Amino acid sequence: MNYILMVIGILLLIVGIFQAFGKRFRQRLLAxxxxxxxxxxxxxxxxxxxxxxxxxxxxxxxxxxxxTIAGDGSEVxxxxxxxxxxxxxxxxxxxxxxxxxRNALHLLERCQQExxxxxxxxxxxxxxxxxxxxxFPSRIVHLLPMEKENKESHFVTSxxxxxxxxxxxMDPDMRAMAGDEQGNLLGLSEIRWHxxxxxxxxxxxxxxxxxxxxxxxSYPWYLSKNIFRLQSPLVSAFDMESQRTGRTxxxxxxxxxxxxxxxxxHTTPRGNTIIAINDEEIFWQTP
Numbered sequence: 001m002n003y004i005l006m007v008i009g010i011l012l013l014i015v016g017i018f019q020a021f022g023k024r025f026r027q028r029l030l031a032x033x034x035x036x037x038x039x040x041x042x043x044x045x046x047x048x049x050x051x052x053x054x055x056x057x058x059x060x061x062x063x064x065x066x067x068t069i070a071g072d073g074s075e076v077x078x079x080x081x082x083x084x085x086x087x088x089x090x091x092x093x094x095x096x097x098x099x100x101x102r103n104a105l106h107l108l109e110r111c112q113q114e115x116x117x118x119x120x121x122x123x124x125x126x127x128x129x130x131x132x133x134x135x136f137p138s139r140i141v142h143l144l145p146m147e148k149e150n151k152e153s154h155f156v157t158s159x160x161x162x163x164x165x166x167x168x169x170m171d172p173d174m175r176a177m178a179g180d181e182q183g184n185l186l187g188l189s190e191i192r193w194h195x196x197x198x199x200x201x202x203x204x205x206x207x208x209x210x211x212x213x214x215x216x217x218s219y220p221w222y223l224s225k226n227i228f229r230l231q232s233p234l235v236s237a238f239d240m241e242s243q244r245t246g247r248t249x250x251x252x253x254x255x256x257x258x259x260x261x262x263x264x265x266h267t268t269p270r271g272n273t274i275i276a277i278n279d280e281e282i283f284w285q286t287p
Contacts, residue, residue: 025224026195029187032228032254033196045215046250046275050137050287057133060104060238061154066131066134075163076185079136079170080177083157086127087175087208093117102241104129120173125241127172131159132238137287139236141169141188143226146257154226158188160287168283175208176219188230189284195224228251230283234275245271252283 061067069085070078090111096119100105104126110116118126124140131138138159145153156171167187169178179185179202181193186201194201201223204217211219233240234248253261253276261276268274277283 010242025221025228026198027146028228029196029224031148032146032257033193034255035252035278035280035283036255037277037281043120045236046230046277046282046285047141048250048285048287049235049237050132050139051235052132052135054238056103056105056238057129060129061133063105063110064189066130070134076161076168078134079131079159079161079168082130082134083127083170083172083177084175084206086123086130086172089126090116090118090123092173092209093119095119096122098122100242101239103239118173120155120171123172124157127157127170128236129238131157132236136160137236139232142231143188143223144229144231146159146228151224154222156188158232161185173209174219175204175206176211177204178202178219178223187284188227189280190221192227195220195227231255232283248273248275250274250283251276252280253278 024045066082071080071081089108091156096117098121099110102122102125107116107118107122107126110170111118128138128140134149136159138157141156141158143154143156154171155173156169158167159169164185167189168185169188169191171177177185178191180190181200181202183202188196203211203219207216207219211222230252231249232252234250240247249272249275251261253259255278258276259278262278265273265275
């Protein structure tokens with residue numbers, strides 16, 4: 001009996017701590033709620049690319065019989081079925097050794113042969129390429145906090161649904177989706193705005209990760225911490241994550257946050273180009 005009470009007490013303490021953190025992270029979102037492109041500096045013309053003609057995508061589709069996994073239902077049901085399948089191919093590891101070859105074929109083979117575990121970044125790579133193989137415009141999105149981005153962030157996959165005529169978020173690491181009060185699936189733009197306004201997000205029943213133990217309320221808290229700003233590669237294609245240099249990333253910064261970065265692109269020490277914008281219409285342009 002004493003042990004049960006102790007466990008309950010610890011859980012209540014954890015919940016209280018997380019709720020306090022959640023309020024703090026929402027305050028940061030409230031301080032920078034919009035991406036209006038209204039500040040100094042003009043957003044450059046950008047066109048995101050989704051390359052789906054790589055023969056290795058066909059190999060991926062055929063090797064794992066992705067059509068069967070997707071099923072015969074609606075487009076949205078296929079998107080969800082593929083996400084759940086990718087989640088089930090491995091288990092989570094907080095800090096796995098990131099291989100040099102970062103594509104779905106290599107990672108899935110290692111999961112099957114070596115019981116290799118994945119973090120959110122590797123899960124997002126696999127799901128992104130699975131979607132591209134199935135003809136769905138998709139890209140990896142890096143969710144970044146306001147500060148300490150090198151210590152804690154999160155990767156998800158955004159896929160464009162022709163059926164819904166909008167982007168929707170799929171989180172293969174957590175086996176998670178987020179919807180509005182009526183359960184309609186949302187993209188990252190709508191999710192962030194729900195968090196800013198304090199509106200309830202609905203979460204799927206079979207969500208995984210730490211949320212299984214802490215409760216569904218903890219997932220919106222986790223997103224509120226990591227959804228302050230977003231980054232995505234300009235080109236989404238098979239094996240792009242294996243390339244270390246010469247890539248272009250687009251940073252979506254909220255109004256009032258580091259506006260000096262909007263002036264011109266900059267090059268990282270690795271030789272990649274970062275283009276900062278604060279126009280979410282450009283970031284979420286229809287493919």
